[in-house]
Amino acid sequence: xxxxxxxxxxxxxxxxxxxxxxxxxxxxxxxxxxxxxxxxxxxxxxxxxxxxxxxxxxxxxxxxxxxxxxxxxxxxxxxxxxxxxxxxxxxxxxxxxxxxxxxxxxxxxxxxxxxxxxxxxxxxxxxxxxxxxxxxxxxxxxxxxxxxxxxxxxxxxxxxxxxxxxxxxxxxxxxxxxxxxxxxxxxxxxxxxxxxxxxxxxxxxxxxxxxxxxxxxxxxxxxxxxxxxxxxxxxxxxxxxxxxxxxxxxxxxxxxxxxxxxxxxxxxxxxxxxxxxxxxxxxxxxxxxxxxxxxxxxxxxxxxxxxxxxx
Amino acid sequence: xxxxxxxxxxxxxxxxxxxxxxxxxxxxxxxxxxxxxxxxxxxxxxxxxxxxxxxxxxxxxxxxxxxxxxxxxxxxxxxxxxxxxxxxxxxxxxxxxxxxxxxxxxxxxxxxxxxxxxxxxxxxxxxxxxxxxxxxxxxxxxxxxxxxxxxxxxxxxxxxxxxxxxxxxxxxxxxxxxxxxxxxxxxxxxxxxxxxxxxxxxxxxxxxxxxxxxxxxxxxxxxxxxxxxxxxxxxxxxxxxxxxxxxxxxxxxxxxxxxxxxxxxxxxxxxxxxxxxxxxxxxxxxxxxxxxxxxxxxxxxxxxxxxxxxxxxxxxxxxxxxxxxxxxxxxxxxxxxxxxxxxxxxxxxxxxxxxxxxxxxxxxxxxxxxxxxxxxxxxxxxxxxxxxxxxxxxxxxxxxxxxxxxxxxxxxxxxxxxxxxxxxxxxxxxxxxxxxxxxxxxxxxxxxxxxxxxxxxxxxxxxxxxxxxxxxxxxxxxxxxxxxxxxxxxxxxxxxxxxxxxxxxxxxxxxxxxxxxxxxxxxxxxxxxxxxxxxxxxxxxxxxxxxxxxxxxxxxxxxxxxxxxxxxxxxxxxxxxxxxxxxxxxxxxxxxxxxxxxxxxxxxxxxxxxxxxxxxxxxxxxxxxxxxxxxx
Numbered sequence: 001x002x003x004x005x006x007x008x009x010x011x012x013x014x015x016x017x018x019x020x021x022x023x024x025x026x027x028x029x030x031x032x033x034x035x036x037x038x039x040x041x042x043x044x045x046x047x048x049x050x051x052x053x054x055x056x057x058x059x060x061x062x063x064x065x066x067x068x069x070x071x072x073x074x075x076x077x078x079x080x081x082x083x084x085x086x087x088x089x090x091x092x093x094x095x096x097x098x099x100x101x102x103x104x105x106x107x108x109x110x111x112x113x114x115x116x117x118x119x120x121x122x123x124x125x126x127x128x129x130x131x132x133x134x135x136x137x138x139x140x141x142x143x144x145x146x147x148x149x150x151x152x153x154x155x156x157x158x159x160x161x162x163x164x165x166x167x168x169x170x171x172x173x174x175x176x177x178x179x180x181x182x183x184x185x186x187x188x189x190x191x192x193x194x195x196x197x198x199x200x201x202x203x204x205x206x207x208x209x210x211x212x213x214x215x216x217x218x219x220x221x222x223x224x225x226x227x228x229x230x231x232x233x234x235x236x237x238x239x240x241x242x243x244x245x246x247x248x249x250x251x252x253x254x255x256x257x258x259x260x261x262x263x264x265x266x267x268x269x270x271x272x273x274x275x276x277x278x279x280x281x282x283x284x285x286x287x288x289x290x291x292x293x294x295x296x297x298x299x300x301x302x303x304x305x306x307x308x309x310x311x
Numbered sequence: 312x313x314x315x316x317x318x319x320x321x322x323x324x325x326x327x328x329x330x331x332x333x334x335x336x337x338x339x340x341x342x343x344x345x346x347x348x349x350x351x352x353x354x355x356x357x358x359x360x361x362x363x364x365x366x367x368x369x370x371x372x373x374x375x376x377x378x379x380x381x382x383x384x385x386x387x388x389x390x391x392x393x394x395x396x397x398x399x400x401x402x403x404x405x406x407x408x409x410x411x412x413x414x415x416x417x418x419x420x421x422x423x424x425x426x427x428x429x430x431x432x433x434x435x436x437x438x439x440x441x442x443x444x445x446x447x448x449x450x451x452x453x454x455x456x457x458x459x460x461x462x463x464x465x466x467x468x469x470x471x472x473x474x475x476x477x478x479x480x481x482x483x484x485x486x487x488x489x490x491x492x493x494x495x496x497x498x499x500x501x502x503x504x505x506x507x508x509x510x511x512x513x514x515x516x517x518x519x520x521x522x523x524x525x526x527x528x529x530x531x532x533x534x535x536x537x538x539x540x541x542x543x544x545x546x547x548x549x550x551x552x553x554x555x556x557x558x559x560x561x562x563x564x565x566x567x568x569x570x571x572x573x574x575x576x577x578x579x580x581x582x583x584x585x586x587x588x589x590x591x592x593x594x595x596x597x598x599x600x601x602x603x604x605x606x607x608x609x610x611x612x613x614x615x616x617x618x619x620x621x622x623x624x625x626x627x628x629x630x631x632x633x634x635x636x637x638x639x640x641x642x643x644x645x646x647x648x649x650x651x652x653x654x655x656x657x658x659x660x661x662x663x664x665x666x667x668x669x670x671x672x673x674x675x676x677x678x679x680x681x682x683x684x685x686x687x688x689x690x691x692x693x694x695x696x697x698x699x700x701x702x703x704x705x706x707x708x709x710x711x712x713x714x715x716x717x718x719x720x721x722x723x724x725x726x727x728x729x730x731x732x733x734x735x736x737x738x739x740x741x742x743x744x745x746x747x748x749x750x751x752x753x754x755x756x757x758x759x760x761x762x763x764x765x766x767x768x769x770x771x772x773x774x775x776x777x778x779x780x781x782x783x784x785x786x787x788x789x790x791x792x793x794x795x796x797x798x799x800x801x802x803x804x805x806x807x808x809x810x811x812x813x814x815x816x817x818x819x820x821x822x823x824x825x826x827x828x829x830x831x832x833x834x835x836x837x838x839x840x841x842x843x844x845x846x847x848x849x850x851x852x853x854x855x856x857x858x859x860x861x862x863x864x865x866x867x868x869x870x871x872x873x874x875x876x877x878x879x880x881x882x883x884x885x886x887x888x889x890x891x892x893x894x895x896x897x898x899x900x901x902x903x904x905x906x907x908x909x910x911x912x913x914x915x916x917x918x919x920x921x922x923x924x925x926x927x928x929x930x931x932x933x934x935x936x937x938x939x940x941x942x943x
Contacts, residue, residue, distance in 0.1 A: 004760030005728055021739020022778050056759040058595070061770075068767060069778060072741070074759035076598060077769035077779075078591075079621050085555075085588035089595030089603075090759065092579055093553060097599070097760050115591075118584040283574050289552055290600040290758065292577065293722050300718040301576045303544030307711050310534035 003294030006053035007096045013046040020072040027066075033184030033210025033222075034064055034131060037102075038071060040182075040190035041129075047195045050098045058087035060103035060112060063138045064131030064210065067102050081112030084119040084128065088274075091126050094290035095275050098198065099126040106136050109145040109165045120174035120203050125273040127197045127204045130167065133212040141215030148256045164256065167207045168248040168265055172241070177202035177268040179244070181251065183209040183222040183260060193264065202273050209260065228263035238267045315370060315525040318380035318416075319475065321468070322363035322407035324388030325353060332468040333364035334706065335493070336475075338535050339485035340368040341708045344527040347535065350376035351704040352909070353645050361388060361406040370527030373707070374672065374832030378914040379414040381522055382479070384471045386454065387427035389464065405432050412436070418446045420520050422474050424467055426455025448520035450478065450513070457509050462501030469502045473509025479524045483510050531710040538702030539564035541673045542632060543572070545680030546604055550720030551630070552578030553603035555592035557585055559611040560644045561703040562634035566606065586611035590618035593629045597622075598768065600725060600758035602684060606632025606696075609651050610641065613658065619693055620659030625768045626691035626745070626754075626793065628723065630683045635699040637908050646908035647700035649828060652884040655697045656857055664793055666694035666800060667856040669828035671813060673707050679811060679854060681719065686803075688723035690753055690796045697856070699879070701829040701910045724755040731763040741776045742766040747788035752795045801858040812863050816842060816849030822924055823867060823874035824850040825900075827885045830911055834877055837916035848920065853885070859892040868896050873940065875923055877916055881906045883938055897941035904936040911935075 019042070028034045045055070055073040059065035061080035068075030078086050087101040108116050108130040119128070134151075136142040143156040146167065150159040171179045178200040182190040190208065197204035211221040228234040228247070236243040244266035251261040278284035285292070292298045319336060323329045330351070337347045345368040354360030367377050391403035402409070408423050415421070421442070423433070433451075442449050452474050458466040469490070476483045483506065490502045542565050546554075554573065556566040566582075573580040579596075583589050589605040596603035607615060612633045622629050635651040637643035642650075657663050666686050670676040676698060683694035726734060734755065735743040744766040746754040757764025767777030772789060774780035804811065815835040820842075826834045831852030838850040851867045853860060868874055874896075876886040883902040890897055903919040905911050915932045923937060 003728065004762075006762040007760050009762075020741065022737055022741055022776055053762055053765045054760055056599075066779075072739075072765065074765050075767040075769075075777070076595075076625075077767060077771065078625075079617050079770050082587060082591045082618065082621075085583065085591035086595035086598070089553070089555065089581075089592035090599040092581070092592075093596040093599035093601040093603075094760055114584050115588055118588070278579075284579055285577050289577075289579060289596075290760070292552065293550075293600055293602070293720055293725075294727065298720070299577075300550060300720050301547075302716065302718045303547050304711075304714045304716070306544070306572065307534050307714060310536050310540070311532060311711060 003291055004094070004096065006051060009051050009054070013049065013051055015042045015046050017052055018042040018045055018072050020070065023069050026070040028063060029214045031213035032063070033133060033212070034067070036184035036187055036190060037064070037129060037131060037208055037210060038067060040187055040194050041071060043191040044194035044198060048198045055098045055100065056087070056090050058083045058090065058099070058101045060107035062104040062107050064102060064104040065107060081107050081110070081115065083107070084112060084115040087126055088119050088122070088124045091124050092275070092284070094288045095125070096288055100129065100198070101126060102129040102131065104137070105130055105132040105134065105146045105167070106144045109167055109170070117170070117174040120171055120176040120205060122274040123175055123177055123202045123271055125201050125275060127206065129194070129206045129208055131210045132167065132207050133210045133216055135212050135216040137212050137215050166249070166252045168252060169245065171205040172245060172248060172266050175203070176205040177271045178204035179248070179266040180264045181207040181209065181262050183225050183262050184211060185222045186225055186227070186262060189227055189262060196264070202268070202271055222260045225260040225262050228261055238264050241266070316367060316377065317382060317479070317524050318365055318367045318377045319382040319384065320363050320365045320380045320411060321384045321386070321471065322361065322411050323386035324390040324407065325360050325362050326390045327386050327388070328465060328468040329362050329364055332472060333366055334535070335486065335489045336472060337366045337706055339489055340366065341533050341535055342485050343482065344529050345370060345525060346373050347706070347708045348373035348376065349706040361403070361410055363407065363411065368525065370525045375836045375913055376833070376910070378912050379416045381416045381419040382475065383411055383415055383419065383421045384475055385411060385421065385423040386467050386471060387424050389427055402432060404428070408433070409436055412441065415445070415447060418520065418522060420478060420522055421447055421449045422471060422478070423451055424454040424471070425451045426453040426467070450474065450516060452513065454509070457512070458505055461504035461508060466502055466505045469505045470509040473506040474513040477510045477513035478516070478518060478520070479522065481524055531712060533708040534711040535706050535708055536673060537704055537706050538670070538673055538676045538698055539568055541676035542680045542696060542698070543568035544714060545677040546630065546684065547572065547576055548716055548718050549602065549681045549684035550718055551602045551604050551684060552576060553593065553596040553601045555581040555583050555589040555605050557583060557589050557607065557611060559608045561636060561700040562606050562608045562611065562632060564703055565632055565634070586614035587618060590615035590629070590631065594618055594622055594627050597627050597629050598758070600722060602688065602720065602722060604630040604632065606634070608634045608636050609638050609654065612651070612654065616659040619665070620661060621770045622693040623659070623664045624770050628687040628691050629693050630680070630687050631693060631695045633695055633697045634703055635697060637906070643908050645700065647829070647879065647910055648906055648908070649699060649879040650881070650884070650906070651697065652856065652880070652888065655695050656888070662794065663857065664692055664797065665857060666692065667697060668695070668811065669697045669854050669856055670702065671828060671831035671852050671854060672702065673709055674713060675811070675854060676702060677714070685719065686800055688721065690800060691723065691756065692796060697828065699829050724753055726755050726757055726764070728762050731757055731761060737776050743775045744768065744777050745773060745775050745789065747775060747785070747792050749792065751799055752792045797858045804855060804858070804860070805862060810860070810863060811854035812860055813852040814849065815839070817847065818849065820847040820849035821872050822846065822848040823871035824848060824877055824916070824920065825853065825864070825867070825874055825889070826850065826877040827853040827856065830877055830879060833911045833913050834916055836913040837920070840913060840917050841920060846920070856888070859888065861892055864889060865893055868899060873899055873901070873924065875901050875903050875920055877903045877911065879905050879910060881936070899940055901940040901943065902938040904938065905934055907934050909934070
């Protein structure tokens, strides 16, 4: 018998279950794009049939990382840039959990960039939502890894000399098996993409454009946007790595020319998740490791059985 | 200096099989009925560079390397980059002979491989003259020729063992048995032939020495193992089934042993992108209900600072292992030092709230690793085991019954779903995870996936439900609860039947020596000798670094007139800690320090102590530094 009866509970789920009783109202600035992520996630969850107690949301630091303060689930609000290694270990320890990691563009593409690359590379079966507002918001408006070249801020008074990072291309190259971009201004698409990302068996990377009305006023609020899947203008195969790469390059470049292109850019349903890969090499138990500690009948090997080669 | 011991030193280049040969040699002596102890000296390279291992064997427990040694098997460095004398680093090929002579005792034996050394180079060492002065007995043997005749050059080490066995009149069957166990096919056959041939040839030599191997009989079955084995086995027996790490010398060995056994033990081992990730993974696994660990050495451990603080704030149990090496920065990667004490005690922002143990040897490493897990999970905080390359690589013979213990998979106060229904919740259904009023300061936890247990966990200061809260009263209540756990742990440790601190020497001694961690065995041997020399001195070896064993150290210091703190660093970190914790004794405590990359030898402590208490102005030794007590 499982020690985790919240998992795979079969019942109707009310989206309001995801609104916490302790902090129901988020303290984000009025007009902040983060509200849309929260709303889209609350909408997506009942759709994928997961209850608050089988979900672990791990966040980093920043406005966006306060997501799990306003989203009822098991939440781990961690430290700047480190949501992914915490999240993926939780997934390894208990693969039955629905694990969602989230944070901002500085958190994921800057300080946590190394973890982003390696978590995508390993293709853990989890969802990573990056709130991309092209700015450091909580620390009051510094240039971020996705700020456009020439972006002026208190820490880049002469304008940033750096080209922005290309997050979708980076996710693809690193090994993410689902890569999409959506925008706060497109709530229906956002909820659909999040539901798809959660259901995807592998590392799903969602770059979520979230306008910052306080510190990034000059930037657009990501309207008008185009859904590349709905538009006749774009024709590419999301399962083809090369076509996806070209499309991503165009999408990333266009953003800084004022054209907001969203949608799914890469979907690989065939790539085994890390859990599957690791189980195939015999390096991971078939039963969730977390269950072992609750099961009184578990067998515990001991080091005494290893001493033969020492004598 | 005791006569009834053999200290055999095999010297060569990295890649000449020094490690494996010395392990087999030690094991053969152990099987022959002796207690053994090894000391390893090696450079940070894959091939070449002078390396040696000492095997010390006695008919009684051995807890330290000896002073010098009495048998040198010098293979020469067959991987020397540039075997020319004019090379920048000198004649590297010859170093395994040239650089080992100073510490060879009077009456000692030298065997060297004439197949590798140039006779002219050897002549320049004035070996003959020095041998005469020191009563050394020199046996040049063409080991390479013997190895080539029956197999390959690399079997020179086996040939050297054969010669050793013949010169010391040892039973060669123990070596044959090990070759049969560890090798197979042609390699086994060739090595057996090399061994036999070398043994027979050396039996024909005219033996001019008196040195023999002590004889003994072990009452219990012994196993040969090092501190890395002990830490790994302690962790496995503590129910640890998740490890994440990144390679770094000397921590790598624990990581390797754990990774090799994890799947058969039903757990998960992860090699990850960096040490920040490694510690963060351990946290993530532990948060999900699994017993988890990580570890590193100095620089890698520095990267773990932030996840370590996160574990303190979120009250997530984890065990971290820190294998010290000489710093700062990259320092001397393969050399031992105790310079990371303050690093492990205080790294990460805010007030430290962790358990730190520094085991003194192999049994202690096993026990204290188990204890680290127990306390980490019972009290929901990080526990660190700090050791160094000395404990990592030293092999010792240990009665294997010591490890005949039950595993401990207890994860502390993690509620079952049934218990959760009885536990306190917010009216909205959120579990009350961080109850400021919790009994003993430990607020029971739930883990993701459990029904009724949902809550938030945060690196921010939080209220009882894990939500960010900066209210001053809440802050004080939560801080006091978390910090108070260390007091409870101290009480637990003080009430235990056996203390982690160890004592040696007469209780009423006038003088004291205090040390911590890996130097304990050496200090104890020095104390025995000092008492034999007529000094009245006793020693205290400390393992509990946080929470500090205030009562035990106070009692010890109050009972002596003066005490010398022996540690392997330059700034006297443990002495500083002692004064900080006890707030006094500054005028009683002097320091004997060593930080040249080699651990203390017993004689250095004997000499140092005699110079210090004898009010001698002389520096106690070339390799050690003396810092007087305040006011002296």
